[in-house]
Amino acid sequence: RDAKTVALAGGGAVPYDRLILSPGIDFIEGSVAGWDLSSQNAMPHAYKAGSQTELLKAQIMAMPEGGTFAMVAPPNPYRCPPGPYERVSMVAHLLKNTNPTAKILIVDPKEKFSKQGLFEEGWANHYDGMIERVGPDFGGDNVTVDHNAMTVDIDGEVTKVDACNVIPAMKAGHIAEMAGITEGNWAPVNAADMSSKMDENIHVLGDACAQGDMPKSGFSANSQAKVCANAVRGALTGSTVFPPRFANTCWSLIDTDDGVKVGATYEATDEKIAKVDGFISATGETSEVRAATYRESVGWYDGITSDMFG
Known part of the structure; x- marks a missing residue:
């Protein structure tokens, strides 16, 4: 300078x-326990477009029938406040047509998010029973992921998932x-x-x-x-x-x-x-x-x- x-x-x-x-x-290393940039090919962030976006798409398409897609949402502030929830809507739209018994799990450290009432109304109307969001009141701010085992630990409760989109703090x-x-x-x-x-x-x-x-x-x-x-x-x-x-x-x-x-x-x-x-x-x-x-x-x-x- x-x-x-x-x-x-x-x-x-x-x-x-x-x-x-x-x-x-860029991403803050260590903001999601168990995840760092070396994990991004197993649990992609897909918040920088290109190969990460294609990888996440491929993982969602490869999910077994009735499988679980998990998203670890980021804390504020971050790029595009409604972005994670737009993505959930897109994934739900795809799964409704290709894998209708699949489930979507959102682990969210925030008490509220952009357009929350609109998204939750829309999810109930279009994807009833498919999407579950776990906020901080139920452990959404205490999460650990394991990319080798493909598990998400929410406040001590471990869930096996088939695809996991980890969006770290930015x-x-x-x-x-x-x-x-x-x-x-x-x-x-x-x-x-x-x-x-x-x-x-x-x-x-x-x-x-x-x-x-x-x-x-x-x-x-x-x-x-x-x-x-x-x-x-x-x-x-x-x-x-x-x-x-x-x-x-x-x-x-x-x-x-x-x-x-x-x-x-x-x-x-x-x-x-x-x-x-x-x-x-x-x-x-x-x-x-x-x-x-x-x-x-x-x-x-x-x-x-x-x-x-x-």
Whole structure:
């Protein structure tokens, strides 16, 4: 940071005036007893896309008739708050069609989770009797896994499982730690321009930053990137910097054409990115409303990918 350079794996270096980091997440070793990165091929996290996603899919497809899929959900904060429960819905949708007597076990250290009422209503409607969630009141915060035996120990009660998705506690991507701009597990930033609170010439976006009220989502990162780009352009060229505005919406699909959403707008304060107002789908909505919400999510995806990649 003192030299304002980025060292490359090939031995070269790139100088910078301003540096923007968006490294995503890494995992906190030891956050789930019995699991570390050496276990990820037996009990995949699948929270970094690619081979891990394909592995988890293959393990679910290979489950025996009536088998058990277990998920160890992460503690807050983590990438995509409804993500684990969207995944449960996707797995349940698949198993309902290919292995209808299979069971899904969620071991969760959190007392509550994003869109909980909507997910639980949807699971009851579409996958009745398939999904069981064990929260901290019943030992969900005291879990040990054994990838060799394929067991999950919940507060002393051992369950044999056929596939197990362990999603560990998370932290900022390693380069943020290397740069010395983390405090605890995340990289704190100033809300007005996403600059690091440790170094005004470095900006941190997306999952890696600690910024206040915004969830760690792709929509959030895209919104933060626009604020950051405006601020960096202004700093380097002296051009006008517009007041920062932030927004996020997150859609989840519980079953075919059964989409739900949550979202909010935010403003920059001296302390953090602060929530201004928000909305969430209601339980008991009609199938027409849920189908429209799903179509809305497809339109958003088309729009944001075009926005990012052209």
